[in-house]
Amino acid sequence: MDFLSQPIDPTSERDLSAGGLRLALVDTTDADAFDGWIRADFRGFHSERPKKEVLEEARGYLGGRRTTGVYDDAIPAQEPVGTVNSWVAPLTVPGGERVDAWAISSVTVAPTHRRRGIARALLGSELRSAHELGIPLAILTVSESVIYGRWGFGPATYATSWTIDTKRVRWAGTEMTGRLSFTDPEEYRDTAEGVLDRVMAGRAGEIGLETYLAHRLTGPLKGDPEADKYRLVRYDSLSGEPEGFVSYLVKGDEVDFTRHTVEVNYLAAATDDALTALWRYLLELDLVANVKVWTRGVDEPLPALVSDIRGAQVTSVQDHLWVRILDVPAALQARSYERDGSLVLEVADDFGIADGRYRLTVTDGRAEVAATDDATDVTLPVNALGSVYLGHDTARGLAVAGRIQGDADALDRLFRTAVPPRLSTWF
Ligand SMILES: CC(C)(COP(=O)(O)OP(=O)(O)OC[C@H]1O[C@@H](n2cnc3c(N)ncnc32)[C@H](O)[C@@H]1OP(=O)(O)O)[C@@H](O)C(=O)NCCC(=O)NCCS
Incomplete structure (x- = not known):
């Protein structure tokens, strides 16, 4: 999939430009521009200032990712004030299929520019770009667990x-x-x-x-x-x-x-x-x-x-892999299920990407998912759907907390897997 030539997202570009900032894709073959981005990324995670050999190595490894920066042209610096990169990673789902997932990493905002909506613009841009490319879900690992729920991500594996x-x-x-x-x-x-x-x-x-x-x-x-x-x-x-x-x-x-x-x-x-x-x-x-x-x-x-x-x-x-469903039918049909059954799910998504009412019918472990007007069995926000997607036992807890309404036990029975999901590394 040619995700590298996906153009910059016009909505986030406009939002940032209203605040005097410029959203741009970084040309990773331009060593100076890419080094500036890498330095900003290292600084964002409080890492050491990267030496020449570290920059060279990082350029070699990371040049294949879609690399985005936010620039404040009022300051004379090569480093962006916001960074993110993304690529298409094969995510293993229950049953062993591998599904294209939009992997997001290196989300940083310079402390000088924090809490002005830069991360919001970067995440919005990533989710809309992935959705336009037809990718069914986005994934990330997180430095803090309080950040990504607001963009529809839910913790799906624990480490x-x-x-x-x-x-x-x-x-x-x-x-x-x-x-x-x-x-x-x-x-x-x-x-x-x-x-x-x-x-x-x-x-x-x-x-x-x-x-x-x-x-x-x-x-x-x-x-x-x-x-x-x-x-x-x-x-x-x-x-x-x-x-x-x-x-x-x-x-x-x-x-x-x-x-x-x-x-x-x-x-x-x-x-x-x-x-x-x-x-x-x-x-x-x-x-x-x-x-x-x-x-x-x-x-x-x-x-x-x-x-x-x-x-x-x-x-x-600790929560580890966070999943954000972008295309409910494609994501739910990509995995298999250990029990058969049928459920109507009402999915809420403030972002307007995945919301809707869907009937999920599982026969011989495979799902069919279609929009429906039938009565709802389970109502849940898209981040809760991300949390149950890979088979982890979270539905009942979310129901106790009031975040899933309806027949959470039925949801749990259908989605949970005997072997719990795991992500054994960071990205
Ligand atoms: C996390 C980070 C990228 C946020 O960037 P930012 O530009 O300041 O975030 P925004 O201004 O777009 O904030 C958007 C919303 O998220 C909230 N938010 C952002 N970071 C948060 C945090 N660390 N904890 C709690 N809430 C946070 C904001 O309060 C805001 O909420 P609101 O919509 O209710 O107003 C930035 O603090 C950072 O670079 N941190 C260090 C690196 C890091 O941890 N990156 C995450 C990697 S997984």
């Missing part, structure tokens, strides 16, 4: 963080069948992309990764102050099939050499054998007292893999 006290637990899982070995990110990256593609295709909520997002998971990018601490271990089946890897850092304890902490950058497992072998490897490392890991699923099987459940503690459960 867990864990700390495992490895001096306390013993391995209680299966024996390893394959092989573990150290490898080097440069050497392993192409293989890793294949493993990651299997991982991402295997669970609703995961997205197919661009090279940039994949490389972040195998090892450090340029400019990482801890680059030399990364270790990469691969898992291959007995027949030599690459099935997983773990990228991690080991950090020392100030007083006790036997109590290092392992921080997992990413654990990729395309099979249960790979998952258990890599977990066992981490939990049995000598001179290590704690293993910390982030962005695992809500069903991470760690409690079953250790002898002492309380030795593996969930340290946070």
Whole structure:
């Protein structure tokens, strides 16, 4: 899909120009212009000022995204005061299909220009552009959970963080069948992309990764102050099939050499054998007292893999992937369902993109969705539809909070999946 040549959104362009600001697509082949945008993006997330090699690397990785800036021409700076980029990512949905999703990232507004409606214009522009391109939904991961509900996004997957006290637990899982070995990110990256593609295709909520997002998971990018601490271990089946890897850092304890902490950058497992072998490897490392890991699923099987459940503690459960439905029939027909049934949904969307009354009929797991005038079974805002879309168990809670009216149990039964959705990385 040629999303790069989608023109700038005239509504947001007009709104910003009324406030003396200019909305523009950034020519990512113009190094000076793109560097200015990248610097603004780094500043927006309080990152270090990027050095030349970091800018060069970022230009190489990110040039394929649709890149938008907001400029205040009254100030003599190359950096925009607002940034966003977007691309079409394959989102895995229940049943295993991959659906084109409008992935949005790098939403920043300069602190000098905050709360003047710049983010509103950027998000409006993204949603209208994606809708015009016929893309059924938009997705993002968020720095703060209070921002995106107003634009119709709802939290659709949750991520867990864990700390495992490895001096306390013993391995209680299966024996390893394959092989573990150290490898080097440069050497392993192409293989890793294949493993990651299997991982991402295997669970609703995961997205197919661009090279940039994949490389972040195998090892450090340029400019990482801890680059030399990364270790990469691969898992291959007995027949030599690459099935997983773990990228991690080991950090020392100030007083006790036997109590290092392992921080997992990413654990990729395309099979249960790979998952258990890599977990066992981490939990049995000598001179290590704690293993910390982030962005695992809500069903991470760690409690079953250790002898002492309380030795593996969930340290946070947090909303992770946010979904914004743009085309109700296309989105609901793209996934499959574990039970058959029929429901009339009244969807409210202040933005005027997805609202309407729809009958969803599921037969043999596949849906048909059409506009209807029949009596409504469930009334919900579009962000609640985004929240239930990937199968997570949120319908009943939203009903208790008064955000879904009608037969929330029926909605839950139809949408929920036995395996909860997961997104195991940030974008
Ligand atoms: C989040 C951010 C992009 C918002 O930009 P902004 O231009 O100040 O936002 P807007 O002026 O368009 O605000 C639109 C609405 O969102 C609200 N809003 C914006 N950011 C918010 C925040 N962080 N918390 C709560 N509400 C927020 C505004 O109050 C406004 O609400 P209203 O419609 O009720 O008036 C900006 O604060 C920022 O760059 N933050 C740091 C980087 C970041 O966290 N980006 C998000 C990445 S996922």
